[in-house]
Amino acid sequence: MHPIFKIKGLKYIKLLGLGLLFLTFIAAGDLPQVEKLHSLKVISFYSAKNDLAHISFVKEANEWFTTCSEELGFSYETTDNWENLNAEFLSNYQVVIFLDTRPEEPKQRVAFENYMKNGGGWLGFHFAAFALTPSSYPNDWNWYQNDFLGCGAYKSNTWRPTSALLKVENRTHPITLQLPERITSSPNEWYQWEKDLRENPEIEILLSIDPLSFPLGTGPKPHEIWHSGYYPVVWTHKKYKMVYFNMGHNDIAYENGSNKELSFTFKNNDQNKLIIEALKWVGN
Template identity: 60%
Template sequence: MLNKIPLLINAKKILQLKDAVSGKIILIILFSICFSGFAQHKKASSKFNVIAFYTAKNDQAHISFVHEANKWFPKLAQEHHFAYDSTSNWDNLNAKFLAKYQVVLFLDTRPETTNQREAFQKYIENGGGFIGFHFSAFALNGSDYPQNWNWYHNTFLGSGEYGSNTWRPTSAVLRIENQHPVTKNIPETFKSAPNEWYRWSNDLRKNPDIKILVAIDESSFPLGTGPKPNEIWHEGYYPVVWTNKNYKMLYVNMGHNDIDYENGTNKTLSYTFENNIQSQLIVNALLWLGNSKK
């Protein structure tokens, strides 16, 4: 009988240990359920959802901007109660994936396959929101990004092909051309962050579907430092922010950080979103697009 006592004690300890482990498992399960519920509630309570597409492989200035954007937008999302996601998988440009989002951003490039392009066009034509930055509008025959998407470059953006650019990246004085929710509380003129500025083949002033919101003010000239003479602009009219009145969209020419190419360090010398007035344009645009009904 005495020999059985240790066995009984051990059995009792095993049962106690089993109960303790079971209790911990139950607590973990309950915590997971609560956390999952909180996450779903947080997603559901977001005013709108934004998805940014990017490539971040072609130019250090564009790569720098993408990294900056993917740090800046999440902070903005937290402040203004929307959800921000980003992806470098352009195959996510499909109806099922896009159905979760009210606003699409192109941070540096554009979709290249037929399926991606058709899905994006359908998304836009069904009332989806869009902001394209800088290189996302680039198209030049004979380059890696030829003008082979007429709807996007001529109908949607209205800009056509890339014409030329300034160099080095420099600040410009920008001028508000038309009032719009995007330009709300923005000064009539303001100084931008350093940028490489683009000229386009199409004159956007002649397109009745395009509403130019911001252009380069003549006080900016000469704009650019060269060394090539054609990289310095001395006159002309250059829109840098505009919308197509037929769609919920905005194109923003900004999105090229200044980089130390000359000394070979590839160090970022300027950041696009450090300019508060210019950044307010983007805030206004996101709130306008995200809170608009399809």
Template identity: 65%
Template structure:
């Protein structure tokens, strides 16, 4: 009888250990599953400063994905901007340009209206008629972004002091003021302060002026209000005007003179925004 009980205990212990191992394996496998999936679209053509940013982003985001447990894919095939492809991702990034084909635009609009999330950088908001990027997409430029057409920019790329709205979930842990990486800052057609759907998350502080070095006087800003990061409260989106690294054009070396993600605070702002878009809690660390 005692032998029988001992055997039963051994069998029971073995089963418990086996079940525990299976549970631990399943828990470990689940923890390896990405919390959300990101797809970045880019063109990587013509402007060396934009290409530099794209290359930098496609190295930095995978490192953050490994650290914060999300997945990051990138593609320069804009034909992937369709409902079936987008259904596999929770966040879409535009690293430099925007879709131009009508079916791609329709797919993106539907994705956003159905609850998708988006982050766009720098040139992804550019539109100017006439140019290679005409303002011929009213929903995107006037309703979604709210900015309308591009008007002008500073030159050369310069660091700016940014004022941050800490009342927003994605920027609550960013200092109320910080110095950015050098960037070619844009001015827009529409005054975003007058749009009730737009919440401005970062703008250029007056301590930055004069901003830019020219040589044209119009490329040096001495005053004015310039939003550089904002969200549209009707959508889960954040636009960031960052995305133009400084390049050594003058000596024809085309070397990077600045890197966007080399700025620790700016990188945290981008990461926190992405985590928020992915439905994650934004940590103060």
């Protein structure tokens, strides 16, 4: 709970001091952030049909965002009906989240593009940026992959899901201000992309894999273990209110057939803080 809401339990002399502080906050313009968060309406789209690791993440994410909404006062709703991705439905929300996939129908894609171009907010996780031809999610949406995300097609990934040391590339951005220079992520399957985001002036990389993480991944295939290179994992596009997170793949015990969940994405304070600050920023 915000400190302002605890005034009733304080003595009179403290009340007077807090009253002056309250007026100072108003003058400084800090309180509107709290008010905007309390009026924020968020909708999450997901599929949760294929990879057990992604299904585990979606379930965890919906539970975590619901808890956060109750604590911070914003509205959080979910849907697996992508037909809801239309102008009328989206007009009710300030932020859209793609938890594990993307829209495939042309009319849904047009509705989302228009939503973003008209000031909507977006958070995307992990598989929401996956595109590979040939696959069930081909690289056939030029605006989304090449302009909006800027990364182009999926190229490769690490395996197994492992934690990584992440370097905060920009500590002056509103969503990274409270982070240290480096944070340790939850276990994740990390993606490599077709395009080098450092060459795109419209893209602002916020976090990347720190070289101290190498070798990253355990294999068993040699190409699933990264030994060098530059890999952005959180970024935004300067023309849009959006943040993409490469996180979103929980570790699952596939090998022994138990399919037990071995890791969780949201059991990480620094990473959670980053996501909440991103939600506030895109929803502002």
